[in-house]
Amino acid sequence: MVQSTLPWPPVQAAGNNPCCAAAMLDNAGGQISEMSAIGFYCFHSLAASAWQEVTDAFRQICRDEMRHLEIFSTLAMQLGAEPRLWSPCGSLSSRCRYWTPAYLTYHTGLDSILAAAMDEEERSRQKYLMQAAWIQDENVCDNLRRIAEDEILHLQILKGLYEKYVPPDETAGKPVSPVFPPGAS
Template identity: 30%
Template structure:
């Protein structure tokens, strides 16, 4: 499948609200450690990007889903970049690792499903887990700017659940 990377369709794969600045109120290395798990832990933006990219190839028999996965991966990459800026501003280097779990990201984190239904179920589970993780972070962090950014990212993840659910119901 040929994919046109110059399309503006990415807006169909994220919430309509603008992103707040990825700037904390002040440096806080503890918050950076917590956020690093969402950046590059097992349930993270890095894992989501890898999983959607791979699943985009495995869904080639479903062109709408395959294209959608590429756009969802792009949105997840926006999240990855915002979290990396946030981690740096909080005082740590945004390496592909969870400081909290003391574990580098690795290619065993994505779910490698091949059946279309299992792919969609795995990705729905991943989005729900990401939302739960972000909600937990919001309760652990006392920084209005960070909370606003995480809440906005949750809106995108909820949009992804809507999209994935419609794909699942359509097969």
């Protein structure tokens, strides 16, 4: 696993809380969500299949994201929401928007794949920590912070892969895009 070694807090919300439930639903099935991360890593593990180490890391990170999805869905249910892959459209709206693969970014160059993965992990980490700052349920906050720790580890792994496989372009100072699939021109 590529998870933090910190212990997992119990997944047990204090009680019914519609605002907190909406945040957990968004973490599970919103645009910046665990479902989006799973879709991203599934597609890009295929797009990066010429780099076995990258593919293996993506598959392992994807397993972590599935665990996070389960945690957020369980918390949403405990907080009083139906744990579908959807996100409320507004703060007090009864309408929800279902998760869609249109939320994903699709890349073919290894540099852009890894850069997008790092960006998504950082955006998720920031989102979870911002939620932990306003949510009052301590167990939910503990889970948000614990998942944010996994995202930090994922970022470190992705940065290491980027540094290993994406050499700097010496003329422009920008990364070189490997050709996808390898060998194609």
